[in-house]
Amino acid sequence: MAALSAWFWNERFWLPHNVTWADLADPAPGVEYPKAGHLFAALPLALGIFAVRIIFERFIAGPCARTLHLQPGVARRAQPNAVLEKVFRSITKNPDTRHLDGLSKQLDWEVRKVQRWFRHRRNQDKPSTHTKFCESMWRFTFYLGIFTYGFQFLWQSPWMWDTRHCWYGYPYQVMTPGLYHYYVTELAFYWSLMFSQFTDIKRKDFLIMFIHHLATVGLISFSYVNNMARVGSLVMCVHDASDFLLEAAKLANYAKYQRLCDFLFIVFSVVFFITRLVIYPVWVLNSTMFESWAIVGPFPSWWLFNFLLLVLQLLHIIWSYLIARIAIKAMLRGKVCNDVRSDIESSSEEEADRPTDGLKTSALSPKGENGTNGHCAAAKDQAQNHSSW
Secondary structure, X not given: OHHHHHHHOOHHHHOOOOOOHHHHHOOOOOOOOOOHHHHXXXXXXXXXXXHHHHXXXXXXXXXXXXXXXXXXXXXXXXXXXXXXXHHHHHOOOOOOHHHHHHHHHHHOOOHHHHHHHHHHHHHHOOOOHHHHHHHHHHHHHHHHHHHHHHHHHHHOOHHHHOHHHHOOOOOOOOOOHHHHHHHHHHHHHHHHHHHHHOOOOOOOOHHHHHHHHHHHHHHHHHHHHOOOHHHHHHHHHHHHHHHHHHHHHHHHHHOOOHHHHXXXXXXXXXXXXXXXXXXXXXXXXXXXXXXXHHHOOOOHHHHHHHHHHHHHHHHHHHHHHHHHHHHHHHHHHOOOOOOOOOOOOOHHHHHHHOOOOOOOOOOOOOOOXXXXXXXXXXXXXXXXXXXXX
């Protein structure tokens, strides 16, 4: 273990030339440099944030949802059947014609009855609009709060107005209480999202979002340990700027305020493009790649950090293209049409029992609720999580 620890914390990787961990271990009185141990504080804070979320959703978001006539609503449950449950859990949740015919003969049921069972069983595992509203209201509140705090903190910081201050004196840069609280709160929030994934209703993008949260936690921790926290705070603020707008659009959609939803989504798209395609490369990447080269010079963790930020910029371009398609459809059609990633199998599926099944389902609005629900879900995974890093 000692050898593994020595290899992982190799000074030649983490720190510039002629700088050692010992140089950062004993700063002057009243001065504090980042240490890996500081990040452990994020774990109990994450549990606290998770507890606050439960209280918030129950006593604040829940009543707001009911005021908007969004009742918890219990999905129609599939009747217990051991054979179909085994197929659902271990083979397929959406059987094809061959499976349906086989199960129909095995159970002596009509094919339509088997189809209906699988539809009801799938809907059992999907969150209601009430649940999604509460989740979005919690994320909206947190994102708006952390963006407000981060922006106010950076407004008073010299590196917001001159990014070269991110590198002057590096790595001997003091970790101020404001910067520490900003970092640890962001880190704790993404830890809490990882915890909540195992207690929330499991969704089809579970693995993708888990990997995303894990990567975000890793990048925030990485930038803190090698004291690139100043430029890291800029990255977090740039990304936080659009998150709360997306959640606001989703809230409007769940409340069935279509015009407000479309307006907020367009605003979100504009802010997303400006922050990710203009501010991020011109302001942040220019500093991490060129200003830092001139002031500090490259070293191994510097190369890795910039590589990851460049990969992030590539993802920004891909996400921006996908979001632009959604925004253009919204402007051309008067509202944002649905997306196949909608979380809920809605009335279009319920109508599948009727002989006209399939004829009423538009190619442009396959499954989902009216408005931007599907697109907000897609944009959330594509655009948020852009999220924090």
